[in-house]
Amino acid sequence: MTEYSIIFAPADVSHSMNDMQQLYIKNIFVKKRYDQVSNYAGISVDILLRKKNYSGELSHTQIISLSLLAGMVGIYDYLISLNVPPKTVSGISLGQLVAFCCASAISLKDAVGIIKYNFSSGRSKSTSEAVGFVFVPGGDDDYYRNFEGIDVAVDYGFIQNNSGKFLMLSGLRSNLEEAQKEGPWDLDILDQEMCDIAYHSKLRIDIGKKLYSLLSNMEILPCSIPVLSCIPNFPRISKPEDVAIVLSKGEYETLHVTTLLEQLKLEKIDKVICIGPFLRSLNFPFTVESEYYDETTIYE
Numbered sequence: 001m002t003e004y005s006i007i008f009a010p011a012d013v014s015h016s017m018n019d020m021q022q023l024y025i026k027n028i029f030v031k032k033r034y035d036q037v038s039n040y041a042g043i044s045v046d047i048l049l050r051k052k053n054y055s056g057e058l059s060h061t062q063i064i065s066l067s068l069l070a071g072m073v074g075i076y077d078y079l080i081s082l083n084v085p086p087k088t089v090s091g092i093s094l095g096q097l098v099a100f101c102c103a104s105a106i107s108l109k110d111a112v113g114i115i116k117y118n119f120s121s122g123r124s125k126s127t128s129e130a131v132g133f134v135f136v137p138g139g140d141d142d143y144y145r146n147f148e149g150i151d152v153a154v155d156y157g158f159i160q161n162n163s164g165k166f167l168m169l170s171g172l173r174s175n176l177e178e179a180q181k182e183g184p185w186d187l188d189i190l191d192q193e194m195c196d197i198a199y200h201s202k203l204r205i206d207i208g209k210k211l212y213s214l215l216s217n218m219e220i221l222p223c224s225i226p227v228l229s230c231i232p233n234f235p236r237i238s239k240p241e242d243v244a245i246v247l248s249k250g251e252y253e254t255l256h257v258t259t260l261l262e263q264l265k266l267e268k269i270d271k272v273i274c275i276g277p278f279l280r281s282l283n284f285p286f287t288v289e290s291e292y293y294d295e296t297t298i299y300e
Contacts, residue, residue, distance in 0.1 A: 008095030009276025030074030090228035
Protein backbone atom coordinates (compact mmCIF):
# COMPACT_ATOMS: atom_id res chain seq x y z
CA MET A 1 0.00 0.00 0.00
CA THR A 2 1.35 3.40 -1.00
CA GLU A 3 1.94 5.70 1.95
CA TYR A 4 1.69 9.36 1.07
CA SER A 5 1.73 12.85 2.55
CA ILE A 6 -0.15 15.98 1.50
CA ILE A 7 1.15 19.55 1.39
CA PHE A 8 -1.27 22.48 1.05
CA ALA A 9 -0.32 25.68 -0.76
CA PRO A 10 -0.08 29.24 0.58
CA ALA A 11 -2.55 31.93 -0.49
CA ASP A 12 -1.53 32.91 -4.01
CA VAL A 13 -3.12 36.36 -4.25
CA SER A 14 -2.77 36.41 -8.05
CA HIS A 15 -4.68 33.15 -8.49
CA SER A 16 -7.60 33.49 -10.91
CA MET A 17 -9.73 30.68 -9.40
CA ASN A 18 -10.50 29.37 -12.89
CA ASP A 19 -9.67 25.87 -11.66
CA MET A 20 -11.95 26.19 -8.64
CA GLN A 21 -14.76 27.51 -10.84
CA GLN A 22 -14.61 24.30 -12.85
CA LEU A 23 -14.30 22.09 -9.79
CA TYR A 24 -17.30 23.76 -8.16
CA ILE A 25 -19.38 22.54 -11.10
CA LYS A 26 -17.77 19.12 -11.55
CA ASN A 27 -16.77 17.95 -8.07
CA ILE A 28 -19.36 17.42 -5.32
CA PHE A 29 -16.72 17.56 -2.57
CA VAL A 30 -15.40 20.95 -3.66
CA LYS A 31 -18.93 22.30 -4.16
CA LYS A 32 -19.91 21.22 -0.65
CA ARG A 33 -16.95 23.01 0.93
CA TYR A 34 -17.51 26.21 -1.06
CA ASP A 35 -21.14 26.26 -0.02
CA GLN A 36 -20.13 25.79 3.62
CA VAL A 37 -17.45 28.49 3.56
CA SER A 38 -19.86 30.84 1.79
CA ASN A 39 -22.42 30.26 4.54
CA TYR A 40 -19.94 30.66 7.40
CA ALA A 41 -18.33 33.77 5.87
CA GLY A 42 -21.54 35.42 4.66
CA ILE A 43 -19.98 35.89 1.22
CA SER A 44 -21.42 34.53 -2.01
CA VAL A 45 -19.77 31.65 -3.83
CA ASP A 46 -19.49 33.85 -6.94
CA ILE A 47 -17.35 36.32 -4.99
CA LEU A 48 -15.20 33.53 -3.56
CA LEU A 49 -14.70 32.16 -7.06
CA ARG A 50 -13.84 35.66 -8.36
CA LYS A 51 -16.80 35.63 -10.75
CA LYS A 52 -18.10 38.81 -9.09
CA ASN A 53 -16.24 41.75 -7.57
CA TYR A 54 -16.18 42.26 -3.81
CA SER A 55 -16.55 45.66 -2.16
CA GLY A 56 -16.83 44.77 1.51
CA GLU A 57 -14.50 45.10 4.48
CA LEU A 58 -12.35 42.03 3.90
CA SER A 59 -9.05 42.37 2.07
CA HIS A 60 -8.18 40.77 -1.25
CA THR A 61 -5.91 38.34 0.59
CA GLN A 62 -8.73 37.31 2.93
CA ILE A 63 -11.10 36.59 0.03
CA ILE A 64 -8.43 34.54 -1.76
CA SER A 65 -7.67 32.69 1.47
CA LEU A 66 -11.33 31.83 2.10
CA SER A 67 -11.67 30.56 -1.45
CA LEU A 68 -8.53 28.43 -1.36
CA LEU A 69 -9.50 27.09 2.06
CA ALA A 70 -12.76 25.82 0.56
CA GLY A 71 -11.11 24.48 -2.58
CA MET A 72 -8.17 22.74 -0.93
CA VAL A 73 -10.30 21.10 1.78
CA GLY A 74 -12.71 19.96 -0.94
CA ILE A 75 -9.90 18.42 -3.00
CA TYR A 76 -8.62 16.71 0.16
CA ASP A 77 -12.09 15.24 0.78
CA TYR A 78 -12.16 13.96 -2.77
CA LEU A 79 -8.73 12.32 -2.50
CA ILE A 80 -9.46 10.49 0.73
CA SER A 81 -12.76 9.25 -0.74
CA LEU A 82 -10.57 7.33 -3.19
CA ASN A 83 -7.68 6.34 -0.91
CA VAL A 84 -6.69 5.62 2.65
CA PRO A 85 -5.94 8.82 4.60
CA PRO A 86 -2.43 10.27 4.22
CA LYS A 87 0.29 9.49 6.74
CA THR A 88 0.77 13.21 7.42
CA VAL A 89 -0.55 16.56 6.23
CA SER A 90 1.21 19.90 6.15
CA GLY A 91 1.08 23.32 4.57
CA ILE A 92 2.75 26.67 4.06
CA SER A 93 1.13 29.79 5.53
CA LEU A 94 -2.59 29.45 4.70
CA GLY A 95 -1.81 25.82 3.93
CA GLN A 96 -0.90 25.24 7.57
CA LEU A 97 -4.41 26.26 8.64
CA VAL A 98 -5.89 24.03 5.93
CA ALA A 99 -3.78 21.12 7.21
CA PHE A 100 -5.12 21.55 10.74
CA CYS A 101 -8.65 21.62 9.29
CA CYS A 102 -8.10 18.39 7.40
CA ALA A 103 -6.59 16.81 10.52
CA SER A 104 -9.81 17.72 12.38
CA ALA A 105 -7.95 19.88 14.91
CA ILE A 106 -9.80 23.04 13.85
CA SER A 107 -13.31 23.12 12.42
CA LEU A 108 -13.95 24.62 9.02
CA LYS A 109 -16.21 27.22 10.66
CA ASP A 110 -13.43 28.28 13.04
CA ALA A 111 -10.91 28.38 10.18
CA VAL A 112 -13.22 30.81 8.38
CA GLY A 113 -13.42 32.87 11.56
CA ILE A 114 -9.63 33.00 11.82
CA ILE A 115 -9.29 34.20 8.22
CA LYS A 116 -12.08 36.78 8.62
CA TYR A 117 -10.72 38.21 11.88
CA ASN A 118 -9.27 41.70 11.48
CA PHE A 119 -5.56 41.13 12.06
CA SER A 120 -4.44 44.35 10.37
CA SER A 121 -1.87 46.44 12.21
CA GLY A 122 -3.72 49.72 11.68
CA ARG A 123 -0.70 51.41 10.14
CA SER A 124 -1.12 54.62 8.20
CA LYS A 125 -0.52 54.73 4.47
CA SER A 126 2.85 56.40 5.02
CA THR A 127 4.01 53.34 6.97
CA SER A 128 2.16 50.74 4.93
CA GLU A 129 3.31 47.15 4.93
CA ALA A 130 4.11 44.92 1.98
CA VAL A 131 5.51 41.59 0.88
CA GLY A 132 7.83 40.71 -1.96
CA PHE A 133 9.41 37.67 -3.58
CA VAL A 134 12.97 37.17 -4.72
CA PHE A 135 14.96 34.30 -6.27
CA VAL A 136 18.59 34.29 -5.12
CA PRO A 137 20.84 32.35 -7.53
CA GLY A 138 23.39 30.29 -5.64
CA GLY A 139 21.54 30.85 -2.37
CA ASP A 140 23.64 33.68 -0.85
CA ASP A 141 20.76 35.59 0.77
CA ASP A 142 22.73 37.57 3.39
CA TYR A 143 21.89 40.86 1.68
CA TYR A 144 18.18 40.45 2.43
CA ARG A 145 18.63 38.86 5.86
CA ASN A 146 20.74 41.82 6.98
CA PHE A 147 18.59 44.55 5.43
CA GLU A 148 17.19 46.73 8.21
CA GLY A 149 13.42 46.73 8.45
CA ILE A 150 12.94 43.60 6.33
CA ASP A 151 12.25 40.06 7.57
CA VAL A 152 12.46 36.82 5.66
CA ALA A 153 8.81 35.79 5.91
CA VAL A 154 9.08 32.43 4.16
CA ASP A 155 12.36 30.69 3.39
CA TYR A 156 11.42 28.22 0.67
CA GLY A 157 14.99 26.93 0.59
CA PHE A 158 16.68 25.75 -2.57
CA ILE A 159 14.36 25.21 -5.53
CA GLN A 160 14.62 24.55 -9.26
CA ASN A 161 17.18 21.72 -9.02
CA ASN A 162 19.05 23.53 -6.23
CA SER A 163 19.91 26.45 -8.51
CA GLY A 164 19.03 29.05 -5.87
CA LYS A 165 16.88 30.05 -2.92
CA PHE A 166 13.40 31.49 -3.09
CA LEU A 167 12.37 33.94 -0.38
CA MET A 168 9.24 35.81 0.60
CA LEU A 169 10.18 39.09 2.28
CA SER A 170 8.00 41.23 4.57
CA GLY A 171 8.30 44.69 6.05
CA LEU A 172 7.38 48.30 5.50
CA ARG A 173 6.76 49.01 1.83
CA SER A 174 9.36 51.79 1.89
CA ASN A 175 12.06 49.39 3.08
CA LEU A 176 11.15 46.80 0.48
CA GLU A 177 11.23 49.43 -2.25
CA GLU A 178 14.69 50.48 -1.10
CA ALA A 179 15.89 46.87 -1.28
CA GLN A 180 14.25 46.53 -4.68
CA LYS A 181 16.14 49.55 -5.96
CA GLU A 182 19.53 48.77 -4.43
CA GLY A 183 19.55 44.98 -4.19
CA PRO A 184 21.50 42.57 -6.38
CA TRP A 185 18.49 40.51 -7.47
CA ASP A 186 15.04 41.18 -8.92
CA LEU A 187 12.65 41.72 -5.99
CA ASP A 188 8.98 41.60 -6.98
CA ILE A 189 6.83 43.61 -4.53
CA LEU A 190 3.08 42.96 -4.56
CA ASP A 191 0.81 45.92 -5.26
CA GLN A 192 -0.93 47.37 -2.23
CA GLU A 193 -4.34 46.32 -3.60
CA MET A 194 -3.20 42.70 -3.65
CA CYS A 195 -1.49 42.59 -0.26
CA ASP A 196 -0.80 45.33 2.29
CA ILE A 197 0.19 43.24 5.30
CA ALA A 198 3.73 42.14 6.21
CA TYR A 199 2.85 38.52 6.90
CA HIS A 200 5.23 36.35 8.96
CA SER A 201 7.30 39.29 10.19
CA LYS A 202 8.19 40.95 13.49
CA LEU A 203 5.62 43.61 12.68
CA ARG A 204 3.02 40.95 13.47
CA ILE A 205 4.08 40.07 17.04
CA ASP A 206 1.03 41.80 18.55
CA ILE A 207 -1.18 40.10 15.96
CA GLY A 208 0.28 36.73 16.94
CA LYS A 209 -0.76 37.39 20.54
CA LYS A 210 -4.27 38.31 19.42
CA LEU A 211 -4.50 35.12 17.36
CA TYR A 212 -3.36 33.01 20.31
CA SER A 213 -6.08 34.62 22.42
CA LEU A 214 -8.65 33.95 19.71
CA LEU A 215 -7.56 30.31 19.46
CA SER A 216 -7.81 29.94 23.23
CA ASN A 217 -11.56 30.51 22.93
CA MET A 218 -11.95 27.93 20.17
CA GLU A 219 -12.26 24.17 20.51
CA ILE A 220 -9.01 22.65 19.24
CA LEU A 221 -8.88 18.86 19.11
CA PRO A 222 -5.93 16.48 18.91
CA CYS A 223 -4.84 16.03 15.30
CA SER A 224 -6.38 12.91 13.78
CA ILE A 225 -3.39 12.82 11.41
CA PRO A 226 0.05 14.17 12.39
CA VAL A 227 0.61 17.67 10.99
CA LEU A 228 4.06 18.82 9.86
CA SER A 229 4.97 22.49 10.18
CA CYS A 230 7.46 25.10 8.96
CA ILE A 231 8.20 26.29 12.50
CA PRO A 232 11.51 24.97 13.89
CA ASN A 233 11.09 22.98 17.13
CA PHE A 234 7.55 22.04 16.05
CA PRO A 235 8.20 19.77 13.06
CA ARG A 236 5.44 17.23 13.85
CA ILE A 237 2.27 18.22 15.69
CA SER A 238 -0.54 16.26 17.27
CA LYS A 239 -1.40 18.06 20.56
CA PRO A 240 -4.02 20.86 20.64
CA GLU A 241 -1.73 23.22 22.56
CA ASP A 242 0.91 22.93 19.83
CA VAL A 243 -1.67 23.76 17.16
CA ALA A 244 -2.31 27.13 18.81
CA ILE A 245 1.40 27.81 19.29
CA VAL A 246 2.32 27.04 15.68
CA LEU A 247 -0.47 29.15 14.20
CA SER A 248 0.32 32.13 16.44
CA LYS A 249 4.09 31.87 15.90
CA GLY A 250 3.43 31.69 12.17
CA GLU A 251 2.20 35.28 12.29
CA TYR A 252 5.59 36.73 13.22
CA GLU A 253 8.27 34.06 12.76
CA THR A 254 9.97 32.99 9.54
CA LEU A 255 8.40 29.92 7.97
CA HIS A 256 11.18 27.48 7.10
CA VAL A 257 9.97 25.15 4.37
CA THR A 258 13.18 23.16 4.81
CA THR A 259 11.93 22.20 8.31
CA LEU A 260 8.85 20.68 6.69
CA LEU A 261 10.80 18.94 3.94
CA GLU A 262 13.37 17.48 6.35
CA GLN A 263 10.63 16.05 8.55
CA LEU A 264 8.91 14.69 5.46
CA LYS A 265 12.01 12.60 4.70
CA LEU A 266 11.78 11.02 8.15
CA GLU A 267 8.19 9.90 7.55
CA LYS A 268 9.25 7.15 5.11
CA ILE A 269 6.51 7.84 2.61
CA ASP A 270 6.26 6.79 -1.03
CA LYS A 271 4.65 9.90 -2.50
CA VAL A 272 3.95 13.58 -1.84
CA ILE A 273 0.72 15.15 -3.08
CA CYS A 274 0.69 18.94 -3.39
CA ILE A 275 -2.72 20.64 -3.36
CA GLY A 276 -3.26 24.23 -4.49
CA PRO A 277 -1.57 26.79 -6.73
CA PHE A 278 2.07 27.87 -6.88
CA LEU A 279 3.77 24.77 -5.46
CA ARG A 280 4.44 23.06 -8.78
CA SER A 281 6.49 26.03 -10.03
CA LEU A 282 8.94 25.71 -7.14
CA ASN A 283 10.02 22.20 -8.10
CA PHE A 284 10.90 21.21 -4.55
CA PRO A 285 13.66 18.59 -4.20
CA PHE A 286 11.38 15.77 -3.07
CA THR A 287 13.16 12.45 -2.81
CA VAL A 288 9.98 10.53 -3.63
CA GLU A 289 7.30 10.68 -6.32
CA SER A 290 5.29 13.91 -6.37
CA GLU A 291 1.79 14.59 -7.66
CA TYR A 292 -0.01 17.93 -8.04
CA TYR A 293 -3.64 18.99 -7.83
CA ASP A 294 -3.63 22.54 -9.17
CA GLU A 295 -4.74 24.64 -12.13
CA THR A 296 -2.53 22.60 -14.51
CA THR A 297 -4.14 19.36 -13.40
CA ILE A 298 -7.60 20.76 -14.09
CA TYR A 299 -6.67 21.69 -17.65
CA GLU A 300 -4.97 18.37 -18.50
